[in-house]
Amino acid sequence: MPHRIRTLLHPFLIAFLALAMLASGCGSKPTPAEEKRQGGEAAPAPSSTASAPQEREFKHALGTMKLTGQPKRIVAPYIEDALITLGIQPAAKWSLGDLVQDYLEPHLQGVPKLDFTGGLNNEALLSTNPDLIVLYTTNLAEKGAYEQYSKIAPTYVFNDATVDWKQTLKTLGDMTGTSDKAGKAIAAYDSKVANAKTKLQPFVKDKTFAVIRAKPKEIQLMDGSFYSGLVLYADLALTPHKLVKEWSWQRAQTLSLEKLPELDADYIFVLVQSETSRPLLEQFQSSPLWKNIPAVKNGHIYEMPSNYWMASGAIANTAKIDDVLKTLVK
Structure with a gap:
């Protein structure tokens, strides 16, 4: 190639090589200074524990219950009033044969009955697939029932949830992440x-x-x-x-x-x-x-x-x- 042509091409060759090197570095991680100039921040490194549900303990009448995350399918026979107040539809509703809590029926259409005639049927309870069971009185936990329920799902037992309904509502609100709704309901009632x-x-x-x-x-x-x-x-x-x-x-x-x-x-x-x-x-x-x-x-x-x-x-x-x-x- 004549010397004059090689001389003319030399600047273009340098520019081409520079562009190639720049392109090859596009996938590399920018330096902190470069990130700052570009107005962005590096994504945080993924953490294996950041989104892991936390385990919480709740003391109750018969011991301690552990909950991981927020329960979604809750069976709380005869405390459905509280669940509805908190905006939660129970996985099953209390009944005694055909007898149900009529005043709650407008809120419980389609919810299966859990019949307490002759005591609670464990198979019926199991079929509701609960992730939390709440018993409104220790009477329901007698004769080994509590141990059986605890094998199905975490089980919380009140001494008698009907005596202090406000505290019952607060406790359920804490378990289900609805404490704000519990507070508002209590304030509205007091008013x-x-x-x-x-x-x-x-x-x-x-x-x-x-x-x-x-x-x-x-x-x-x-x-x-x-x-x-x-x-x-x-x-x-x-x-x-x-x-x-x-x-x-x-x-x-x-x-x-x-x-x-x-x-x-x-x-x-x-x-x-x-x-x-x-x-x-x-x-x-x-x-x-x-x-x-x-x-x-x-x-x-x-x-x-x-x-x-x-x-x-x-x-x-x-x-x-x-x-x-x-x-x-x-």
Whole structure:
């Protein structure tokens, strides 16, 4: 090749080689200074533990339960009120034969029943494929049941979840990552209670109250420490009749016709467990002893839905307050 042509090509050859070297370095890792000039940051090195679910421990009535991650399929018989309040659909719902918690049915369409007739069927529980089981009372964990349930899924046992429904809600909120919803539900309930007490005050001052329950074989004077008693006497601060305070405060007692004249409360709420309970109630109602108690004579006997008056939770207790307001505030 003539010398003049080689001289002319020399600059082009250098440029070509420089471009080739630049292209070959495109896949190499930029230096920190280059990253800063380009306005980006290096991706963090992958970590094998960064996304691993954490294991948490929860102490309960019968020991300690360990949970890994947030449970999704929860079976909490008779505490469905709390799960619904937290925006969680249970994997199964409590039943006793055909009896279910009717007031929750609008929220539980399509949820399979878990029948407690004769005790819980472990095969039925297993078929729900739970990743968390919650028992509302230690009674459900007796005779080796707790050990059997624990083999199916992590199992938490309350002493009695229905007594302090707010703490029950907080505990479930902590387990399921819904503590914010638990707090909001409790605040809304407390606000409702405060407003209800203000509305009721002119109508309930110096008045006494009682709740009786008709069952197929007995009429009970209900206690003041569970279910409706907690709402009426603790939350709404209604005055329990002296017979309630002195005789049935801690445990419902069988109310005989002979005892009935002592129940001279100003207002009586009546709960009917089922239609098979109504004949005995009608027998009471036909007695002169019933007709002569003040609440009957003054037209202050009110039948209320047994279903949620014998339940506990934000939904049930809110409904009870609504019933009391509709009945007493004129």
